Amino acid sequence: MEHLFEQFEEIGYSKNEAKAYMALLKEPAINGYEISKKSGVPRSMVYSVIAKLVAKEAIIELRTDPPTYTPVPVKELIRNRKRQTEETLSYLEKELQVIEKPVEVNVIKHIEGRTKIINAMQKLMLASNEEIWLSAWEEELKELSHSAIEQGKKGIQLYSMLFTDQETDSFGKTFYHRRDTASIEESRMSKRLTIVIQDNQEVLIAGFVNGQIPQAIQTAEPMLVLLAKEYIRHDMMMKVVSDKVGNDMLNSLWRGDDLLTYIVRNVKN
Numbered sequence: 153m154e155h156l157f158e159q160f161e162e163i164g165y166s167k168n169e170a171k172a173y174m175a176l177l178k179e180p181a182i183n184g185y186e187i188s189k190k191s192g193v194p195r196s197m198v199y200s201v202i203a204k205l206v207a208k209e210a211i212i213e214l215r216t217d218p219p220t221y222t223p224v225p226v227k228e229l230i231r232n233r234k235r236q237t238e239e240t241l242s243y244l245e246k247e248l249q250v251i252e253k254p255v256e257v258n259v260i261k262h263i264e265g266r267t268k269i270i271n272a273m274q275k276l277m278l279a280s281n282e283e284i285w286l287s288a289w290e291e292e293l294k295e296l297s298h299s300a301i302e303q304g305k306k307g308i309q310l311y312s313m314l315f316t317d318q319e320t321d322s323f324g325k326t327f328y329h330r331r332d333t334a335s336i337e338e339s340r341m342s343k344r345l346t347i348v349i350q351d352n353q354e355v356l357i358a359g360f361v362n363g364q365i366p367q368a369i370q371t372a373e374p375m376l377v378l379l380a381k382e383y384i385r386h387d388m389m390m391k392v393v394s395d396k397v398g399n400d401m402l403n404s405l406w407r408g409d410d411l412l413t414y415i416v417r418n419v420k421n
Contacts, residue, residue, distance in 0.1 A: 176223040258373040269368045274299045283309040285349035290316035340418040
């Protein structure tokens with residue numbers, strides 16, 4: 153019988169309530185004293201248990217002297233309990249949704265293969281409504297140029313760090329890594345790190361390596377969007393400094409210094 157009591161407890165009845173109800177199923181229309189005697193519920197508690205069962209619509213009080221009780225048929229009991237549970241759950245759903253604060257989960261999508269990555273970059277660029285930040289290499293520029301030109305025509309601002317010797321008007325406000333500095337970047341990272349940022353909301357970061365299947369991630373995670381944007385900004389500003397002072401002067405700052413050489417070229421002496 154214990155397993156039945158446990159199931160009753162699962163639907164909101166106490167063990168004593170289950171005992172009293174089951175006693176009435178076996179012998180209906182008996183009074184409180186008899187319910188206590190047949191169910192094993194203590195006499196000191198039986199009328200409290202009976203009152204709870206009446207309130208839960210599990211038993212019915214008969215107008216006799218003394219009062220007697222009969223159980224609601226099992227099917228009706230289960231039907232009533234389902235209705236009460238559904239009403240309670242519906243109420244909770246409605247009221248809790250009012251105070252619920254949505255949890256934003258920014259997934260990181262992994263993309264593999266050149267075609268899929270380029271398509272995702274183009275789609276992200278075309279989805280922009282305000283501005284695009286781009287860091288891209290000569291090998292990918294042709295495939296990205298159409299999206300850049302289309303968005304430029306719409307007045308979308310483009311800020312581009314391009315790794316190429318060929319200047320272009322297709323990518324908005326543009327800064328250039330010429331072949332000499334581009335080779336340092338590619339050697340340090342062992343890949344062509346390529347970044348597209350859409351409206352400060354979403355970023356795609358890809359690594360292209362000759363002879364290997366390229367990999368990329370795409371996410372709306374704010375910290376990764378910020379990190380990628382700051383990387384491009386820093387790269388642009390360093391190119392401005394380099395163009396102002398000259399590569400020789402800039403290179404003299406780190407050559408001969410083991411720590412700075414490691415930072416700039418990823419080479420430990």
